[in-house]
Amino acid sequence: MYEAIIIGGGPAGLQAALTLGRMHRRTVLLDSGEYRNATVAHAHNLLGHDGESPADLRRRGRAELAAYASVEVRDATATAVAADPHGVRVEVAGETLRAGHLVLATGLADELPPVPGLAEHWGDLVANCPFCHGHEFAGRPVAILNASPHAQMLRGMLAPVASEVFVLDPARVTRVETADDGLRLVLDDASTLSVAGAFIGPAPRQRAPFAEDLGLALQESGAVRVDPFGRTSVERVFAVGDMAHADHFPGPMATLAAAIAAGQLAAVAIVQTLAAPR
Known part of the structure; x- marks a missing residue:
């Protein structure tokens, strides 16, 4: 059993995995290979990486995760998710994965x-x-x-x-x-x-059905409603990146820096929950 399952291999999911890995928490990241910025050749407004391609950023992030033995990365698409009193379940490639926490980093898709x-x-x-x-x-x-x-x-x-x-x-x-x-x-x-x-002004929608499947509370924008640490309305389930935003934002923050920050904060919250005295 994992301590955290992350669905989504973009900047938010990768950062969540990195933070969990640095704290030696058993984590698996599932990457479907679908990204909102897949057609973008050069990403900008990210300190230290201005002009770098999103694909190179993802490759660099995955290479960094290889240094942490507690983090497993799978090129696989999650097909179903569920939450129960013991944690969360994720179906992938005919296998059921279980964990204490779930981080949704599946992002949005744009309708042009x-x-x-x-x-x-x-x-x-x-x-x-x-x-x-x-x-x-x-x-x-x-x-x-x-x-x-x-x-x-x-x-x-x-x-x-x-x-x-x-x-x-x-x-x-x-x-x-x-x-x-x-x-x-x-x-x-x-x-x-x-x-x-x-x-x-494209019309964004949730790329994956998991927010609806889990019955997560949504904002008027259609994004998942979260607190500043990415906690959703369902215990043990977090949402990060542009698929979610807190009440004090008018809408999803579609920037790499914001996605990375959200992934880190969710991972910190998970680590603190795991470390809290029982």
């Missing part, structure tokens, strides 16, 4: 606006986070394809970065084409707009 050509540029010239991708378009025009009130906030954030910021309802864009120095947006009146890149 149904604009032809948009998905082909997702994670490169089409992005969501101005902190992660805005600087790369410095001094050039960008478009915000977003009809929500948040579009004006994005406009203000990108104003010091881009030469010009265009805000468009994505319903006006009939297709996205590759241009010499960025993108060409074809609009519903047959006109075109050339920009270096575009920012959209």
